[in-house]
Amino acid sequence: MSSKITHVVLYPVPAPGHFIPLLDFAQKLLIRGLTITLLVTPNNLHLLDPLLSLYSPSQFQHLLLPSALPPKDPASGLLGFLVSLHHQHYPFILEWLRTHTSPPISAIISDIFLGWTKQLADEVGLPRLAFSPSGVFGVSILASMWREKPHYDDPNDMRSVVSFEKLPKSPSQPWWQLCHLYREYKKEDPNRISFEESFLSNMSSWGIAFNSFSDLERVYLNHMKEEFGDDRVWAVGPLLPLGDETKSARGGSSSVPSHKLLSWLDKKRDDSVVYVCFGSGAKLTREQMDALAGALEKSGIDFVWSIKHLGEGHASGDYGKLPDDFEDRVGERGFVIKGWAPQVDILSHPAVGTFLTHCGWNSVLEAITVGGVVMLTWPLGADQYSNEQLLVDDLGIGIRVGGGTKKIPESGELARVLSLSVEENRPERAKAKKLREAALNAVKGGSSQKDLDDLVNTLNQL
Structure with missing residues (x-):
């Protein structure tokens, strides 16, 4: 057996939706004998515990990066954060790459939102593989958008439709559904220019790996292979935990005892429960929360509702508060989780038949792979509208119920759809x-x- 060590550096965006699938990818590589150094900021260090307990320090280690500081301009939002990350981490990582000699590094694998690492890799003579925690269709839309630079003439007409005619099936989206990183910043904004250059660097990288699989997005995967070449595109998903020792703790510890939740689900009929969750970052307005709560109450169905916990003082603003006495009114029909939910455990339970989701890609893959459940789609931003198109229009496994951060569904109609979604046939x-x-x-x-x-x-051949 060869004694050669293949050592790769993995660099995720320090946000749950990006960090978690890259950890799952890391485990797949570790099982196949690769040595990994994972770049991590202090706030995500605890997420490495499951892997650190399974692999020796000689095979899996981490490099602690400086804490991700907020951007100079708080109003710059996510775009400012990503650009700030670039400026903070580039010199730190470059110095480490130049001084690290044992074992020698074979490649850098980094998130598609960190496209600037292509330049970093070039400086030290290493290939850079882009890793996409998102689907192929969503990335194709983003890449086409940044290349073609669509615009609308009337700033007051948000109904303008953008067509992506160079993509398979010529998909289109209303202007307001385009990624806010493109839509909400002026063309001359330095952060926008920097991120555009960074994202397009993905398309000139050595290769790209997607958290997807061929039967899910075949036509878009074939399109991406035309961009890169057949031997530089890999669909390696769905990337999910490999065993019970990491499944329940995926992304963090549950805010409720799993046995209590599973015991509640055990009492329900197969496919009769609706699971409601909008991910780790999305928030509903008070009006949306009221409409959703009203629909769940009127529907008469059993449900699990995971609500983002905003902490003291935050629930009194525009987001996050349940209507008064809601839990008392629904009684045993509802199980409310305030904080992180053991989503894989929930979706894999036979009682759960429907998932009301914001269409984040991790949630989509979990719903498909561990649950095989119907999805009620309520996208709120980012690639979620593209994912909804894939689920509803291409695959036929989703039903539209919402859409948009400001849209408020009619609670009676939503209650009707919730009830229909758990029907057997x-x-x-x-x-x-x-x-x-x-x-x-x-x-x-x-x-x-x-x-x-x-x-x-x-x-291994590099």
Whole structure:
């Protein structure tokens, strides 16, 4: 056996939706014998505990980066944060790469929101692989958007539709659904220019790996292979925990005892429970919370509702507060979680048949792979509208119920859809169950396992 060590550096964006799938990817690489150094900021250090307990320091180690400081201009939002990350971490990582000699580094694998690491890798003579925690369709829309630079003539007409005619099926989106990183910043904004250059660097990188699988996004995957070449695009998903020791703690510790939640679910009929969650970062307005609570109350269904915990003082603002006495009124029909929910455990329980979701890609993959559930789609931003298009229009496993940070659904109509979604013979359910089989086959000897093995072989030859 060769004694050669293939050592790769992994660098995620320090946000749950990006960090968690890259950790799952790291475990896939570790199992295949690669040595990994993961770059991590102090606030995410605890998320490494499961892997640190499973692998020796000689195979899995971390480099502690400086804490991600807020941007100079608080109004610059996520775009300012990402650009600030670039300026803070670039010199630190560059110095470490230049001085680290043992074991030598073979490649840098970094998040697509960190496209500037292509320049960093070039400086030290290493290949850079872009890692996308998002789907191929969503990334294709983003790349096309930054290249083609669509605009609208009337700033007051947010109904303008943007067509992406160079992509398969020529998809289109209303202007207001385009990623806010593109839409809400002026062309001359330095942060916007910097991020545009960074994102387009992904398309000139050595290769790209997607958290997706062939049967889910085949036509868009083939399109991306035309961009990079067949041997530089890998679909390695769905990236999910490999065992019970990491499954329940994915992304952090549950804010409720898992046994209490699972005991509650055990009392429910198969496919009769609706799980409601809008991810780790999304927030509903008070009016949206009231409408959703009213719909859940009127529907008569059983449900689990995971509500983002905003901490003391925050719930009194525009976000996050349940209507008074809501939990008392719904009684045993509802299980409310305030904080982090064990989402994989919930979706894998046979009682859960529907998922009301913001369409974040991690949630989409979990719903497909561990649950095979119907999805009620309520996207709020980022790539979530593209994901909704894929789920509803391409795959037929989703039903639109919301859309937009300001839209307030009519609670009576939403209650009706909630009730219909748990019916036994929903066509979306049959398609979802079939897609779940395809996802499991992809990672168990199918296309994703083959792509992952090919990627590792390619890295070993560098």
